[in-house]
Amino acid sequence: MMDTIYNILTRQSLRLSLFALVLTCNTAVFAQDEFEEEVETFKAPKRKAVVDKNTLITIQGVVTDKVSQKPIAGVRVQTLQDERYTGMTNADGKFVMKVPDYATSLYLQTPRYSAQQVAIIRNDSTQVISVQMYSDAFSPMYENGNSYTAKNSFNAQGNYVTIDDEIQNNLGADIRSIARSGNSAIGDVMFIRGLNSLNANAQPLIIVDGVEFDMQRNRESLHLGNVFNMLSTLSPEDIDKVEVLKNATALYGARGANGVVIITTKRGHSMATRIDAKISAGVTLQPKQHTMMNASQYRSYAVEQLGTIPGLELRNNTDLSYKFLRDNPDDYYYHTYHNNTDWTDFVYRTAMTQNYSINVQGGDDVGMYNLSVGYVNAKNTIKESSFDRINVRFNTDINILTNLKTKIDMSFSRTNNYVYDDGILSDLGSGTITSPGFLSWIKSPMLYPYQYNTYVSDFTSLLCGADDLFSQVGERYSLANPLTLFENGEGDNKNKVENTFFNVAVMPTYEFNKNWKATTHFSYYLNRNSQRYYRPYEGMPSYTIANLGTVTAMTASLFAKETNIISNTHVDWNDKFGAHDIAATAGFRYNYFSYDGNDLETQFTNKTGNDKNPYLDAGAANYPTVTGANDAWKQMQWYISGDYNYATKYYATVSLMAEGNSRFGKNANSGIRLFGVKAAIFPSIQLGWVMTNEDWFPKTKALNYLKLTAGFDVSGNDDISNYAARTSFNSVRFNYNSIGMQLTNIGNDEVKWETTQKWNYGLTANFLDNRLGFNFTYFMHKTLDLLALKTFDHPIAGINNYWVNDGTLINKGFEIGVNGKPVVTKDWNLEAGLTIAHYKNKVTKLANGSYTTSVYGDNNIITQVGSPAAQFYGYQTAGVFATDADAKAAGNGTYLKFKDAAGADNNFTAGDIHFIDQNNDGYIDDKDKVVLGDPNPDIYGNIFATLKWKRFSLNMGFYYCLGNDVYNYSKSVLNSGASLYNQQVAEVGRWRYEGQVTNMPKAAFGDPKGNNRFSDRWIEDGSYLRLKTLSITYQIPIPESWQTWLQGLSVWGEAHNLFTITKYTGLDPEFSAGNSIYYQGVDRGNLAQSRAFTIGLKINL
Secondary structure, three states: OHHHHHHHHHHHHHHHHHHHHHHHHOHHHHOOOOHHHHHHHOOOOOOOOOOOOOOEEEEEEEEEEOOOOOEOOOOEEEEOOEEEEEEEOOOOOEEEEEEEOOOOEEEEEOOOEOOEEEEOOOOOOOOEEEEEEOEOOOOOOOEOEOOOOOEEEEEOOOOOOOOHHHHHHHOOOOOEEEEOOOOHHHOEEEEOOOOOOOOOOOOOEEEEOOEEEOOOOOOOOOOOOOOOOHHHHOOHHHEEEEEEEOOOOHHHHHHOOOOEEEEEEOOOOOOOOEEEEEEEEEEEOOOOOOOEOOHHHHHHHHHHHHOOOOOOOOOOOHHHHOHHHOOOOOOOOHHHHOOOOOOHHHHEOOEEEEEEEEEEEEEOOOEEEEEEEEEEEEEOOEOOOEEEEEEEEEEEEEEEEOOEEEEEEEEEEEEEEEOOOOOOOOOOOOOOOOOHHHHHHHOOOOOOOEEEEOOOOEEEEEEOOOOOOOOOOOHHHOOOOHHHHHHHHOOOOOOEEEEEEEEEEEEEEEEOOOOEEEEEEEEEEEEEEEEEEEEOOOOOOOEEEOOOEEEOEEEEEEEEEEEEEEEEEEEEEEEEEOOEEEEEEEEEEEEEEEEEEEEEEEEEOOOOEOOOOEOOOOOOOOEEEEEEEEEEEEEEEEEEEEEEEEOOOEEEEEEEEEEEEOOOOOOOOOOEEEOOEEEEEEEEEEEEEEHHHOOOOOOEOOEEEEEEEEEEEEEEEOOOOOOOOOOEEEEEEEOOOEEEEEEEEOOOOOOOOEEEEEEEEEEEEEEOOOOEEEEEEEEEEEEEOOEEEEEEEEEEOOEEEEEEEOEEEEEEEEEEEEEEEEEEOOOEEEEEEEEEEEEEEEEEEEOOOOEEEOOOOOOOEEEOOOOOOOEEEEEOEEEEOOOHHHHHHOOOOOOOEEEOOOOOEEEOOOOOEEEOOOOOOOEOOHHHOEEEEOOOOOEEEEEEEEEEEOOEEEEEEEEEEEOOEEEEHHHHHHOOOOOOOOOEHHHHHOOOOOOOOOOOOOOOOOOOOOOOOOEOOOEEEOOEEEEEEEEEEEEOOOOHHHOOOOOEEEEEEEEEOOOEEEOOOOOOOOOEOOOOHHHEOEEOOOOOOOOEEEEEEEEEO
């Protein structure tokens, strides 16, 4: 008795305590004069019994197992989208139930089976429904409703370091997801249905539990090739569902044009305490490597290259001054310069990954909770680089009073990314090369990383410094020892990116009655990002800053803090009037972002101290650079939406949003003035028709389900500088000394959002007793008022352009999905399918007409009216001139020519590239450039299959991308024949004598003829088919005596990137050099993806 009284008191105390907490957090909404009055306000209303005024009929049916044909007992049968009319199958699988005379469809569900919809004839009590249900081993095909917008979703498995990989594996045709590199922490570049913008962000909006994530795609990173990925702050094990919205995004306003990815984290669903624990470990193998020249080949190449340096000739005995040419084994330097080193053996490794997580959920009738804790440590295949994350998440759902409930969520994560520069600089002369991967390719194989001791006649453990192979040529040709970079650059205060993320959210809902309710969502998050960069003293060559001096080391730090506050309050109403089901929502959303960043970089002129205890003095003798950002931007959104459904046959949604945005100009040239600000208007209408629910449609197993959809909506893109509408000045430092103010932007108070109009038409069908599913969607997007920098006729204080809205981009395409169940038996079940997506974009209007962009080249990306955006633009070639006669005949009886920097004519001769003279004027210049390729694919998508046998499950997932061209920038550097860097072994076949037939031009230091200019030599077919995932899972049988405490036990193994079919000659056909659309298909030599293998154990208590 006492225990009962104690439990009652405890429960009521918890109710009142939580009630007080919510009232404290939401005083603006719930404040009253007296506490007693507050309690009275939220007393449960007296409910009256509902009198059903609908005309009812009796229907009956039988439900059986598809495989055994045996009846299934305990199946819940209800009218679709109406739980008031429900029945249950008996031991014979039969059911008899009453439904309204307008009902057109039933919904059936039971554990261990996939839910189903089945069409019925209205007002026909003579019909007998026969349903065969499939095992839940197959993917779900139906839900308790009908979706009529273009969206897709999946339930996360949580087996990856970040959720990016699962998005690509499950939504391959819905999202074109491109891994940035083999460093999984930096995530993917994502595009939904092609490109909807040119100069603004073209990637989707990310929403996590109703909170917008600022992905910081345009923020600075100290390390080359590194990108901060906000999704890396989330543990995939915490994620319940990922959904992509491809249209009907008007309610996301000026950030919905590129589609929306909605991530929902796990919540408590069981009153019984459940504990899920998962542990996994895996290895990632070393990635594929370029085949570089060996020591002998490189020595020959280097000697030939030195002979092409103007003013530097090998004659008499001066060659002895090059130590690597001394061939006497007794020479002091012989062993230092006579090796055959593969530097990749010292830079790359097989990497280990560990992943641990525990999830606890439970509750009672007062509240439910879900608590998760996770830790992951993932080494990269570049030595001394890794990623780790610790995260904690606590989600609760609390019933404070009968009509008042709330969600209270908190999450915390901390990530550490130990990184070095990755990839190849766009300008190799702009600084010291500090990318270990790049160094491992271009470092001379004649050298060895460790010092040689002549007294012991062996190499020691002492690391070599920067090489002096070509000290006679100049210091800029010295390269760092990558092992010394690892040794002296490793440390918490050196090369590290640390991020801390904290979020708290409260979402109370008050139900006035069965039709009306009000909800407010308040969220606050803080994201702190700290980056450190260190270029050591030792082992690194010095670097000369033109007209200033020589620097030996560099340190940099960047600290950024971003806060986000969201308040979203809405009132919801719904009711049923016979066959008419109506719902409406009206609300107001306020979103506030603040970003504060500070970046200090100092290059040091002398070597003071050592790398283990460096003396970092940013004095006058050094070269400091200080930059930063202090940005704030806000949204105010008013929205209303209405949903209508007639007899679960005809569906319609109409919505309207008005948005005021601090990024808009105060005199924006469209929209309406609302509450003193200029507001954008975003309407939407979506329609659906389930044809199989019509009485006249044949009720046949040949065609179980057929739905048509159509929609139109308008959304926007506000990804523009926070100061585009304002004239602004920045402080600047000239020659690292003088400080002043400089005009940096000319404001345009008429600048506004980009507007994207979306048309969507879809068809969904299930055939052959639900064994075959098919869907098809056609879409057309039209983006108006493209954000662009328009050129001034007369520059102002050095500023030559300003932001305007001028331009149009059209994007069309289709998506196809096919899913089938070819094998359905008691022990064997096979499901397979594929998805296909296609888009084609065309620019129809531009502010300044056609323009070019320089991306790892010189004006090599063109965007022009009437063509797709961001195409590769350069010179066509016809091989290498084998003889002087061939070269002389190429230019209308004389040599083809080009003009050098001084304006003098120069001839292309034997051994040079034969560039096509498009206009036949005898000169190779910009007039001969043509479109060389398009990085946008023709089609892309997934191929997948799941095979289940008893307790075993085998899953296989392919990803493919076909018809996309890529720019192999790595090849243009490693096959240039124009530097003293080691080259790919293909350089052995370079042109060396009259009459030699080859596709590799002659070696020439500095490329005086421009043989390596941007041309079709570097454009390749980037198509590929990759087995992304192959996994096997085994459910271990649980002894009956253990089942009181052990609910499940499974082991699994998974392999990634097992093989790739491609013609691409680079290391990896999947890459992206940046977030902008102009960086699509540019291979800048980032860490390649490689094979990975993981095993894991999951325990359910």
